[in-house]
Each structure stands twice: as C-alpha cells, then as structure tokens.
Amino acid sequence: MIKYEESIPLISELRGNAVAVYTMTQGGAWANVSSRPDLDVGISNGMSKASSLGLGIALGRPDRRVIVLDGDGSLLMNLGSLVTVAGQAPKNFLHFVFDNGMYAVTGGQPVPNMNRIDYRGMALAAGYRSAYEFEDLEDLAMELPRIMAEEGPALVNLKTAPEPAEQGVDQTWESNARMPRQMRNVMAALQSEPPQR
C-alpha cells in the first residue's frame, strides 16, 4: 500500500506544466505540494466528474498534458467515462486512481466489491492505450518518469493506504467559490500560454 503523502509528491515533481484535475482525499495532499496552483482544479462540486472535466481540457488543449487524480469511489460513479476517454484517445491524458477501497471523506465505508476491482483491467478493456497498477512506492518511483512521458490515454491505479476522514466536509461560501475560481485561473493561465505553432 502506498500513502498519499508518498505518491502525490512524486507525481507533482514530474508534472511540468500539466493541468491537474483532482478530487476527494488526494486533493488535499496535492494542494500542499502543487508547484502550479494556477493550473489546478479541485472538483468540489460535480461529484465524480474529474475524468470528464479533464477530458474536456485535454481535447481543447492537445498541446498540454492533463493529469486526473481520481478516487476509486469517484471513478465508480462515472465508470462510463473510461469508454468516453478511450473513444477520444487523447494522447495528453493521464488518469491516476487512488484505490483505497473506501469512501474516505464520508468516514471510510467500503466501495461495492471492495478490494476485488481491477481498475487497470477495466481501463485496458475500455480501450485506454496503457494501464498500470502499483502497490509499492519504489516500483512507482522507478516507473513513473517513463509513464508520465508516454502517450495516453493511460491509467495508473495506485493501491493506496486508507485514510478515512475523521470529520465530514463543510460546505461553506468559501469552499463553494473555490472551484469556479480555479477554473477561471486555469482558463487565464492557458490563454496566457497558447499552443506553440
């Protein structure tokens, strides 16, 4: 099992100028280490749709890599998006799944069929170009530079140590304003860095 605080910095170090779309528990860890918060969008509204938002950005800016930091529970709610992504086959799309087997933000209830789901196999069956699974940090650290440089769409399933939240998520005016603000920040950043012709 890999811990969030171990895997997230590895991904962040290699992101370059990629846009990052994240959801749920991994979002907090990502926000702590992100080198380009102006290129980050956290899905605080629009449950489970990180892969769909990321796909739209990837299709709109094929010059720019898009990293999706998904949860297993989130992906299960939007499983058809694997097929939609594969159908579009964006070369710049890299899909991480933090597979902790539970709904961590609601206190750690198990996802259906917990620990017996093959997300890597699902991605390949849906038509992703490649898919991987890691449960050992050293293996991930060794392979990640190559994976993050290769053409997508690719999925990386990370067997992640569960960290159930002790408190629920408070919806506040500030938390609800965050996602639209981040979206406009990313829009502005992408406009200021147009595709090279």
Add this chain to the structure above:
Amino acid sequence: MEIGKLPASKVVESLRRQSVTHVIALPDSETRHMYDALVREPTIELIPIAREGESICIAAGLWIAGKRPVVMIQNAGLFESGDALRGMGIGVNQPLVMFVGYRGYTRRGDTPDTAAQFLEPYLHLWRVPYYVVEGEDDLDRVPMAFERAARENQPVAVLIGTEYSPG
C-alpha cells in the same frame, strides 16, 4: 415551409454561425439525422459519451481550454445530469447552450410522457432559461440562446420539440 420540420443541416448551419467547436452528444430516438449531419460536418468535433452526466463536465473542460462546446442530449438524459448541471454548469457560471430533445412534446401541453411533463418545471426550478424550437422557423432562437448564455454566464437550454429531419 412545413411547421414541425427541422432539417438537421439547418441546425448544423446555426451551430457553425455560432462558431461552435464541439458537440458532446448521446443519441436518442429523435436525433438520428442530426447525429449523421454532425458526423459529416468537418468544422465541428462530435464527442460521443456513455452517459449524459459526462456532457456538461466535458463541456466545462473545453470551455476552460478556450473552446465553444454545446451539449446535445434528451430530456431524460438531462434529468440524469442533474448534479453535473448543478455543480459544473450553474455552479461555475458556465455559459453553455444545451440542445435538449423534448421527448413526449405534443404542442398541446397534454402528454402521457413524464419526461415531457417534468421538463419545463424542472428548468424553471433550476432557473435555467430555455427556448423551444418546433421547426425551422424557430431557428432564430438558437442565436438568442447563445447570446443569453454569454450575457448571463449560465447554462441555457434549446428544447427541440420535433424530430430532426434529413437534409
């Protein structure tokens, strides 16, 4: 001009005039000819989806990336998309035009289809403005929808109350 006839090519032309770059669509029984017309249209990318809830979120991503997408789904699919419309449409002030097939529409108000019965009350409840298109004569409502979505920074629906026809 026959009332209730809506040539798919005329709708595609109206999308071209709005500089639409992408149509995110899930086909339904009334949109076969529209789907075929979009496949033939070289200036617009067609993005087929597996479930309607994806559409508004893919559109949000394209919008962030500087593109001009529209969504094309049926009313039943719009109901399925409720949380996406709330979170990534209305909640982020996305200026999105959604072409929504008005399954069950009869022009009389009286319809046995709950997908039609609930559609307009649903849009009113969610404060989503809409324009009904029953035929080619109503296509002037398409630019109105785009103008309103841009002016008010919010999703606007174009309800298609007839079957797309070939040509």
